[in-house]
Structures are given as C-alpha cells and as structure tokens.
Amino acid sequence: MADHLGACMARWGINRMDFLVPPGLYAIGAPTPEAPVLVTANYQMTYDLVRRALAGRNVWLLVLETFGINVWCAAGKGTFGTTELVRRVAESGLAKVVQHRRLTLPILGAPGVAAHEVQKATDFSITYATIRAEDIPEYLDNGERTTPAMRELSFTLYERLVLVPVEIVLVLKTLLVLGGGLYLVALLAGGSGAALTTVLGYLGAVFTGIAVAPVLLPFIPGRSFAVKGALAGIAFSAVFFALAGGALWSWPVQAASFLAFPAVSSFYTLNFTGCTTFTSRSGVKKEMRLGLPVLGGALLVSLLLVLAGALVY
Amino acid sequence: MKGFRYLSNVATLELDQKRCVGCGRCLEVCPHQVFALEAKLARIVDRDACMECGACAGNCPVRAITVDSGVGCATGLINEWLREKKIPGVGGGGCG
Numbered sequence: 001m002a003d004h005l006g007a008c009m010a011r012w013g014i015n016r017m018d019f020l021v022p023p024g025l026y027a028i029g030a031p032t033p034e035a036p037v038l039v040t041a042n043y044q045m046t047y048d049l050v051r052r053a054l055a056g057r058n059v060w061l062l063v064l065e066t067f068g069i070n071v072w073c074a075a076g077k078g079t080f081g082t083t084e085l086v087r088r089v090a091e092s093g094l095a096k097v098v099q100h101r102r103l104t105l106p107i108l109g110a111p112g113v114a115a116h117e118v119q120k121a122t123d124f125s126i127t128y129a130t131i132r133a134e135d136i137p138e139y140l141d142n143g144e145r146t147t148p149a150m151r152e153l154s155f156t157l158y159e160r161l162v163l164v165p166v167e168i169v170l171v172l173k174t175l176l177v178l179g180g181g182l183y184l185v186a187l188l189a190g191g192s193g194a195a196l197t198t199v200l201g202y203l204g205a206v207f208t209g210i211a212v213a214p215v216l217l218p219f220i221p222g223r224s225f226a227v228k229g230a231l232a233g234i235a236f237s238a239v240f241f242a243l244a245g246g247a248l249w250s251w252p253v254q255a256a257s258f259l260a261f262p263a264v265s266s267f268y269t270l271n272f273t274g275c276t277t278f279t280s281r282s283g284v285k286k287e288m289r290l291g292l293p294v295l296g297g298a299l300l301v302s303l304l305l306v307l308a309g310a311l312v313y
Numbered sequence: 314m315k316g317f318r319y320l321s322n323v324a325t326l327e328l329d330q331k332r333c334v335g336c337g338r339c340l341e342v343c344p345h346q347v348f349a350l351e352a353k354l355a356r357i358v359d360r361d362a363c364m365e366c367g368a369c370a371g372n373c374p375v376r377a378i379t380v381d382s383g384v385g386c387a388t389g390l391i392n393e394w395l396r397e398k399k400i401p402g403v404g405g406g407g408c409g
C-alpha cells in the first residue's frame with residue numbers, strides 16, 4: 001500500500017511547492033471545545049475548498065503535512081496516514097483544545113489511515129465523512145451523518161478535463177525525444193514533407209490517447225482502457241488520413257499509419273488509469289499482459305512495412 | 314460508480330467472514346459500495362467495482378480483508394517490473 005496510485009500522486013505533486021499550507025490546527029470562525037475537528041491535507045486547492053465550504057461555521061481544521069499533495073494521492077502514499085495524523089494530534093495539543101474525542105476525515109483519506117490504530121494511539125475515534133469537500137456543510141447539518149450520495153464517487157467531464165494538462169506536461173520530454181528522433185529518421189528516409197507528416201501524426205496519436213479518449217471515456221465502447229484508446233486511435237488515423245492526403249501514400253505506409261497510431265493512442269489511454277478512481281491495479285496488470293505484446297507487435301509490423309515499402313517503391 | 318465500470322473478475326479483494334465483527338467500517342470507507350452488512354456480517358456484494366485502494370483492508374480492526382493495492386497506471390507498473398528485475402527505470406514517466 002506504500003505507494004498505491006504512484007502515478008496519480010506524482011501527477012498531482014507537480015508544482016507542489018507552490019501549494020503549501022503550514023500543517024497544524026486552525027480555527028474556522030469561533031469554534032468551542034465541543035466543535036467538530038475536520039482533518040485535511042496541506043494541498044492548497046483542497047484546503048481552499050474546505051475553507052470555502054466551511055465559511056460562516058465554527059469548526060476546527062487539522063491540516064496534515066502531505067507535502068502539498070491532495071488527500072487521495074497522499075493517502076496512497078501514506079503521507080495522509082496514521083503516523084502523520086497521530087503526530088499532528090499530539091503536536092497541536094488537540095486533546096487540550098477540544099473536550100470530545102472525535103476526528104472527521106475525508107473518505108478518500110481512508111487508504112492511508114487505520115482508524116483503530118489512531119484510536120489506540122490518541123484516544124480519538126475517526127469518522128469518515130464525505131468524499132467531496134462541498135458536501136461537508138450538508139454532512140454537518142445532517143447531524144454528522146453520511147448520506148449514500150456523499151460516498152458515491154464521480155468522474156465528471158470536468159474532473160477528467162483538469163487531469164489532461166498535467167498528463168500532457170508529464171509526457172513532453174518523451175514527446176520531444178521520440179518526436180525529434182522520428183522526424184530525423186523520416187527526414188532521411190522520405191524528405192521533409194514525409195517527416196512533418198510523420199511527426200504530426202505521432203503527436204496527434206499521443207494527444208488522442210492522452211486527452212481525447214480520457215475526456216470521451218464513457219462514450220467509447222468497451223471497458224478496457226487499451227481498447228478504448230485503440231478505438232480512438234483508429235478514428236484519429238482515419239481523420240488524419242483524410243486531412244493529410246493519405247490516398248497518395250504507398251499502401252505499406254497507409255497500413256502502417258493505421259497500425260502505429262492506434263497503438264500509440266492505446267498506450268497513453270491505458271496509462272490514464274493512474275488518474276482514475278475506478279480502475280484496479282490488477283485490471284491494469286491484466287490489460288498490460290494482454291495488450292503490450294499487441295501494441296509492440298503493431299509498432300514492429302508498421303516499422304517493417306515502412307522499411308519494406310521504402311525498398312520496393 | 315455510475316457510468317463507469319472497469320474489467321470484471323480481476324480484483325484481488327478477499328473477505329474472511331469468520332473474522333468479521335460487523336463493525337461496518339469497510340462500508341464506511343469504500344467509495345464504490347463493494348460491501349454490504351447482512352446479519353451483522355460484512356459481505357462482498359460487488360467485487361468487480363473494487364479499485365483496490367486498500368482502504369477497507371487497512372481500516373478493518375480484525376484484518377478480515379485482504380487486497381493487493383499499489384501503483385495502478387501503465388508507466389508505474391512498467392517501472393515496478395523493471396525494479397523487480399533490477400533493470401534501471403527508463404525516464405520514470407510520472408510514477409513515484
């Protein structure tokens with residue numbers, strides 16, 4: 001469990017230093033010793049969301065040191081976890097500030113925390129309240145009871161959209177290296193026009209896998225991310241074929257484009273599983289066992305096609 | 314999760330009902346409603362919805378639940394395999 005969803009964390013960890021809120025105990029409004037204690041991460045966006053949701057109320061906010069990473073990712077890493085929570089409770093002198101012995105945690109923090117161990121170490125009992133910070137007011141008004149809707153995950157269009165820029169930034173280096181290499185090879189083999197077409201196609205295939213397929217996720221058939229990515233990639237290949245004048249290419253190049261681009265898209269969509277909150281590690285493992293040989297094969301065959309085509313034509 | 318289902322028959326989640334004390338903690342932490350409480354015992358009602366986050370296993374006071382939780386993206390798994398095989402990682406991608 002030490003670093004589940006490692007990808008996601010590193011993803012969200014980008015710019016983490018810009019988003020630091022000092023850990024510790026904060027008073028929102030004028031809380032009494034009876035007021036609830038809400039626990040959160042020192043990720044600026046989460047912290048702001050929580051503060052905004054709690055505006056006008058009187059509660060305690062215990063901010064854990066998660067090094068600027070959001071609750072879900074930090075819980076996977078263990079920084080939003082039992083050890084940090086126990087330490088923060090002790091350091092803040094919480095037991096003297098409040099009279100009750102209850103802590104309210106976000107549900108997505110649960111992977112990092114063992115509630116019974118926190119209770120053993122601090123005497124505070126834990127309640128996992130809601131998934132979304134926006135639901136906290138309703139939770140408090142509801143007599144601190146969680147409704148089914150509050151523990152139902154969502155993965156809305158917006159939630160998928162905000163992940164895309166980070167994903168793109170993460171692959172920029174790879175894109176530069178591979179895209180540059182591809183350009184040089186195609187330049188030597190087929191001239192500058194062919195080189196430009198190849199690189200544009202490659203970038204388009206990556207973008208399809210990394211952005212288009214994740215955004216359209218529920219509308220692309222199948223459950224496998226590799227298949228979804230490949231389908232999106234085939235659609236991209238067709239569009240690219242039409243726009244780039246594919247009818248004029250030799251047939252091996254045509255065939256290669258319909259093999260290589262979907263393979264590229266497929267890999268990047270499969271990689272997006274690291275960002276979702278409904279794919280399992282075992283599922284991704286299975287997809288990779290079955291999918292990677294196919295993707296590798298497709299790339300190899302398209303390379304051979306292009307080489308053979310260059311010799312013949 | 315409404316509108317999203319992942320692969321069937323892959324999740325490694327297991328529950329040992331003989332140990333369960335019926336505290337309901339697993340229902341409280343699971344964001345995918347995988348468990349139900351019946352006759353004061355937890356039961357897995359939707360294993361295929363499990364994303365292997367490990368929250369239920371870590372919060373079960375009697376360790377009645379096991380699940381293989383960990384890195385869940387392609388790049389991360391590749392790096393993990395490379396590490397297992399003692400081959401230095403290739404660029405790292407984005408996984409920590």
Ligand code: SF4
Nearest residue numbers: 333334336337339373
């Ligand atoms: S957390 Fe463990 S003991 Fe409690 S209901 Fe679930 S399986 Fe049973």
Ligand code: SF4
Nearest residue numbers: 343363364366367369
């Ligand atoms: S591992 Fe996570 S998703 Fe799976 S049953 Fe446990 S809490 Fe639910």
